[in-house]
Amino acid sequence: xxxxxxxxxxxxxxxxxxxxxxxxxxxxxxxxxxxxxxxxxxxxxxxxxxxxxxxxxxxxxxxxxxxxxxxxxxxxxxxxxxxxxxxxxxxxxxxxxxxxxxxxxxxxxxxxxxxxxxxxxxxxxxxxxxxxxxxxxxxxxxxxxxxxxxxxxxxxxxxxxxxxxxxxxxxxxxxxxxxxxxxxxxxxxxxxxxxxxxxxxxxxxxxxxxxxx
Numbered sequence: 001x002x003x004x005x006x007x008x009x010x011x012x013x014x015x016x017x018x019x020x021x022x023x024x025x026x027x028x029x030x031x032x033x034x035x036x037x038x039x040x041x042x043x044x045x046x047x048x049x050x051x052x053x054x055x056x057x058x059x060x061x062x063x064x065x066x067x068x069x070x071x072x073x074x075x076x077x078x079x080x081x082x083x084x085x086x087x088x089x090x091x092x093x094x095x096x097x098x099x100x101x102x103x104x105x106x107x108x109x110x111x112x113x114x115x116x117x118x119x120x121x122x123x124x125x126x127x128x129x130x131x132x133x134x135x136x137x138x139x140x141x142x143x144x145x146x147x148x149x150x151x152x153x154x155x156x157x158x159x160x161x162x163x164x165x166x167x168x169x170x171x172x173x174x175x176x177x178x179x180x181x182x183x184x185x186x187x188x189x190x191x192x193x194x195x196x197x198x199x200x201x202x203x204x205x206x207x208x209x210x211x212x213x
Contacts, residue, residue, distance in 0.1 A: 015147055016154030019084075020073050020164065022144060024171045026066040026091070026137075030059045031175045033133065034182060037126065041185060046118050047200040051105040053186055055130050058098030060182065062137065063175050065091030070158075070168045077159040081152035088145050095137040102131035 034056050040046045048056070068087035072079045105127040109116040116125045124132075158164040190196050191204030206212040 016079070016151040016156055017164075019079070019144060019147070019151045020070065020156045020158065020168070023066040023069040023073075023087070024167050026140075027063040027070060027171045027175055030063040030066075030137075031171075031178045033130075034059050034063075034178055038178075038181060038185060040119060040126065044119060047189060047202070049105075049117060049198060049200060050196045051101055051108075052118075052127065053196065054101045055098055055105070055127065056182060058094045058101060058134075059130075060175070060179055062091045062094035062098065065089070065094060067172055067175050070171055073156040073158040074165060074168045074172075075159070077157070078153050078155055079151070081148060084145070084148040084152060088141050088148065092138065092141045092145070095134045095141065099131060099134040099138065102127045102134055106131055 037048065037052065037056055041048055065087045068090065069079055069083060072083045072087070105117070106125075109125070118126055121129060156164060158168050188203045188205045189200055191206075191208040193204060193208075202212075
């Protein structure tokens with residue numbers, strides 16, 4: 001029985017390299033969105049609610065799907081069809097679930113007179129922007145999956161030193177750092193409790209350990 005994978009990576013293929021750059025941009029983009037939420041949390045003093053945290057989790061999960069593709073290219077010099085399906089499939093599940101979470105938060109504040117939760121950016125609250133970005137990502141991931149068969153197993157020069165490897169490594173380290181920061185931020189807000197309050201007003205950890213009263 002012949003293998004479904006080629007014995008050697010196929011040469012050429014501009015689309016394969018475009019897929020790599022898109023995966024880097026996708027991972028960095030969603031990681032940057034989470035950084036925006038962290039800025040509003042620590043810079044503007046706005047405490048994220050449970051639905052905000054859920055949306056961040058799906059954003060980082062979407063970035064991790066793209067990061068799988070980037071990491072595969074860095075380690076193998078090519079990305080197979082199975083890795084494309086695994087990476088983009090994970091991202092697709094994440095952005096679809098994230099759409100429901102942001103839609104849920106949007107509908108909680110849809111009645112006339114409701115001022116919403118948190119600050120606005122260009123007239124829209126952060127969870128509304130999250131809904132827009134999640135929906136746009138569903139379309140984008142669907143498009144790149146449609147072309148994955150043409151880009152699978154094409155050589156991506158990411159194993160040797162150069163812009164491909166540099167950008168790919170930076171994307172992975174950026175994502176890892178933000179995941180760690182987000183874990184600490186959630187732990188500080190939640191403290192030694194299973195659930196966040198619906199409308200958090202403090203970092204519970206410091207009260208749990210007696211630093212603040």
